[in-house]
Amino acid sequence: MNIDLTHEEVAFRDEVRQFLDTEYPEDIRRKRDESVPLTRDDMIRWQKALNSRGWFAVNWPVEYGGTGWTPVQKYLFANELANANAPHVVPFGVKMVAPIIYTFGNEAQKKRFLPDILSSDVxxxxxxxxxxxxxxxxxxxxxxxxxxxxxxxxxxxxxxxxxxxxxxxxxxxxxxxxxxxxxxxxxxxxxxxxxxxxxxxxxxxxxxxxxxxxxxxxxxxxxxxxxxxxxxKGWTYGKVLLQHERTNIAGVANSQYRLNKLRDRAGQSLHGGEPLVNDTNFVRKIAMLDIELKALEFTELRTLASVAVGNAPGPESSFLKIRGTEVQQALDALLVEAAGYYALPYVPQQYVLEYPAADRIGEGSETSTSLHYFNNRKASIYGGSNEIQKNIIAKHVLGL
Ligand SMILES: Cc1cc2nc3c(=O)[nH]c(=O)nc-3n(C[C@H](O)[C@H](O)[C@H](O)COP(=O)(O)OP(=O)(O)OC[C@H]3O[C@@H](n4cnc5c(N)ncnc54)[C@H](O)[C@@H]3O)c2cc1C
Structure with missing residues (x-):
């Protein structure tokens, strides 16, 4: 697969970078960088900023307010957002129920529900x-x-x-x-x-x-x-929705961002200790993840290309879900390992922007790695557990 960028694609990527430089709210950026949880209002503000540029409903048909982007544009957009550590959009409206409404709903439902999803008012x-x-x-x-x-x-x-x-x-x-x-x-x-x-x-x-x-x-x-x-007929519609959900869960661009963070962390001395890059075993684990992530990236590109020509994501979304979440959880484990004992304390009061940096245990993000580790056990369960995805692959891909 050739992923050399054309001049137009490079210009598009630069436009996304420019947007992130100017329109990504500074307080939300700081919260993300300092592992401070976002409020409902933060999430809505970010989605509204995307929508004001027409970039919120990335996958919708243009007639309902979608972007009409090519798979490469979608890929570049997701990568730039991940590189800026921008928040994920809340998927339930824009990525889940909206495709069901515009595919199977009647005209009255499309008129009533889609505009409020687009504007994040509901x-x-x-x-x-x-x-x-x-x-x-x-x-x-x-x-x-x-x-x-x-x-x-x-x-x-x-x-x-x-x-x-x-x-x-x-x-x-x-x-x-x-x-x-x-x-x-x-x-x-x-x-x-x-x-x-x-x-x-x-x-x-x-x-x-x-x-x-x-x-x-x-x-x-x-x-x-x-x-x-x-x-x-709800089961038929529900299955289509789950395939969209599984494709979204893979989170390749976000894992790439976190892998880069892990590399940075491994290159630094943590509070006077020896940098982890000097530990061959740890470097080997990073290299293994890097290879797996690259393979996943190409699978995701293939799925995007298929969706772009009008296909629903098929059972291959199950591959993406399994491997995507396995990579995420392997990253969680390595980030905890890299944070060392700073991953242990749970200090909820330090997860607010106002908390003085000098009083933080670790750098904030180190102590939050274990919170993320525990929270993300969910990734191999929701959207249909990974064991169930293996059953789907056995039945619909391998024909067993
Ligand atoms: C954090 C989180 C958020 C969620 N958010 C939502 C949400 O917003 N909306 C929503 O509707 N649901 C949501 N879910 C639910 C999620 O989809 C279910 O948890 C999931 O489908 C598994 O169902 P269960 O929890 O009942 O486990 P069970 O079905 O009881 O499974 C228990 C274990 O048995 C295994 N197992 C079960 N059957 C088989 C089989 N046939 N073959 C092999 N192994 C099997 C499973 O893999 C699992 O390990 C969420 C779950 C979590 C953890």
Whole structure:
């Protein structure tokens, strides 16, 4: 594959760099560099900055506000954002539910929902998993029973990422049990989180963060017009969405940024100790990761090229998900190793911009490596666990 850049592509890359120099809010940049968590407002401000340049809905068709970029432009854009350590966009609206709405939704739904996703004025979350249904998602039991012009929804969704901030949730629900296969009778509906009967309960994860939630639905009345596509076809739509989600999870550009950080760290003496570049074993581990990341990068480029000519990302998104998250977690482990015992203390009060640099334990980012390590155990679980991705590859790629 030839990835030499044309003059136009170099000009595009420079334009992205210029944008990041001038439009990436300085306080958010500092927070990212100093490992200070972003607020809801920070994330929205960043997304609005991207949208004001028309660069938020990278993959959408142009008619709905997408960029119309080539795969190479998308690749360059992702790389420049990662090199600037810019925040990830929150995927649930722009990368997940929007493609389902513009592909399977009706005109009224496109008009109603897409503009607010584009402007980040409405925050979405994803209601797929349930306490008894994760890997075996088709066994889900949240019910939506038709009652006149409404569905009445009862059940519980779990692990709902950033659901505490959400205005709307897209859900897979069971509209019929009278089916031959459990994948039938599932529908895809959109629920306003302010509807009476919706409640959000936090789940605190191992690193002490509130990122995920349990969401309860008790006799929640949802207008029938919030059904996307055909009743009973939700499994088909949900699968398309998961393939998009898995492709996004690979995070190649971000891993490249973190690998470069690891190299920098290894080249420096940490608080008077010997630099890790003098440790052949450690350097070998970095080299192995570098090779794996390069291979992954080419697989991602192939998928981007296929999506660009109108294909949905197919089962190859499972390869990307597995290898992408394995590389991320290997990086987490090496970064913790490189931080040494400075990765041990948990000092939540130092993760604010105002905390005096002189009082920081480590350089801030060293102590946060273990937080990231624990938080990112999720990467091989969400979007369908890596074991399940291997089953998909066995069935749909190897034909076993
Ligand atoms: C931090 C985090 C955020 C998440 N965010 C969301 C979200 O926003 N919205 C949402 O809907 N869901 C979300 N999820 C849920 C996620 O998709 C599920 O956790 C995942 O699908 C696994 O389901 P489970 O947790 O029920 O585990 P289980 O399905 O109970 O699996 C337990 C273990 O058994 C293995 N296993 C299960 N079945 C098989 C099999 N057939 N073959 C081989 N191994 C198998 C799994 O790989 C896993 O290791 C999130 C999860 C996490 C951890």
């Amino acid at each position: 925050w979405w979350c994803q209601g797929y998993s349930e306490p008894g249904s994760g890997s075996d998602l088709a066994s889900l039991s949240t019910r939506a029973i038709r009652d006149g012009s409404h569905y009445v929804v009862n059940g519980t969704k779990t692990w709902t990422t950033l659901g505490q901030h959400a205005d709307w949730i897209f859900c897979l629900v069971r509209t019929s049990s009278d089916v031959a296969r459990k994948q039938e009778g599932i529908s895809f509906i959109l629920i306003d989180m302010k509807t009476p009967g919706v409640s959000v309960k936090p789940i605190i994860t191992i690193e002490g963060d509130h990122e995920v939630n349990e969401i309860h639905f008790e006799n929640v009345r949802v207008p029938v017009e919030n059904l996307v596509g055909e009743e009973g």
